[in-house]
Amino acid sequence: MEKIFEKEVLLKALFPALVVVAMAFTMVVIAYGVESVAPGVHDAFHDFRHVIGMPCH
Amino acid sequence: MNTSMKRFVVAGMLGGIVWGWVAMALNSATGAFEFEGSFVHDLITFAVGGAVFGTIVAGFLCLVGDIIPFRNRLLRAVLVSTSLWLLLKTGGTLLSHMDHERYHLVTSQTIQGLFLAVILGCIIWLFWKKEAKLRIEA
Numbered sequence: 279m280e281k282i283f284e285k286e287v288l289l290k291a292l293f294p295a296l297v298v299v300a301m302a303f304t305m306v307v308i309a310y311g312v313e314s315v316a317p318g319v320h321d322a323f324h325d326f327r328h329v330i331g332m333p334c335h
Numbered sequence: 336m337n338t339s340m341k342r343f344v345v346a347g348m349l350g351g352i353v354w355g356w357v358a359m360a361l362n363s364a365t366g367a368f369e370f371e372g373s374f375v376h377d378l379i380t381f382a383v384g385g386a387v388f389g390t391i392v393a394g395f396l397c398l399v400g401d402i403i404p405f406r407n408r409l410l411r412a413v414l415v416s417t418s419l420w421l422l423l424k425t426g427g428t429l430l431s432h433m434d435h436e437r438y439h440l441v442t443s444q445t446i447q448g449l450f451l452a453v454i455l456g457c458i459i460w461l462f463w464k465k466e467a468k469l470r471i472e473a
Binding site: 294295297298301302304305306308309310322323324325326328329330331332333334335 | 340344355358359361362367368370371372377380381383384387388390391394395397398419420423424426427428430431436437438439440441444445446447448449451452
């Protein structure tokens with residue numbers, strides 16, 4: 279019972295952090311246009327990347 | 336994710352969408368970069384990109400907001416958004432050094448980006464305030 283409770287508390291604490299980390303990963307992929315991770319992301323977010331001052335070709 | 340954090344992150348996401356469109360409008364005014372995509376395409380991608388950035392700033396504010404030595408929430412939001420932008424920019428500068436053909440820096444766009452990071456912090460703060468007000472009223 280205690281173990282289940284501990285697990286629940288751990289999941290509740292970890293979940294928000296994991297969501298933020300996942301979104302941070304998405305941000306990096308968009309900001310640098312990492313084609314190897316998400317094909318097409320470079321062209322799709324090309325204008326966005328330039329406007330926010332990230333390096334691009 | 337607890338309810339208040341979830342609501343705040345959603346508020347951050349909405350603020351990010353607004354920020355994306357503000358970024359489009361600001362770039363049209365400054366002319367730092369000439370848009371290459373169509374208006375509708377940019378409207379969507381700026382909203383998506385803005386939502387991601389807004390969510391992250393709001394998420395980081397929830398996670399590390401209390402350890403920031405400012406009491407003022409506006410300063411906290413601006414500090415987090417600007418720090419994230421600077422972190423990305425540092426990575427971008429490193430990439431530019433490694434592969435100059437692929438990644439190159441443009442000063443006018445960099446200044447605009449820094450200014451937009453400050454604006455993102457302000458917008459997130461506004462949405463944060465609005466969300467807190469709605470929660471109190473409910």
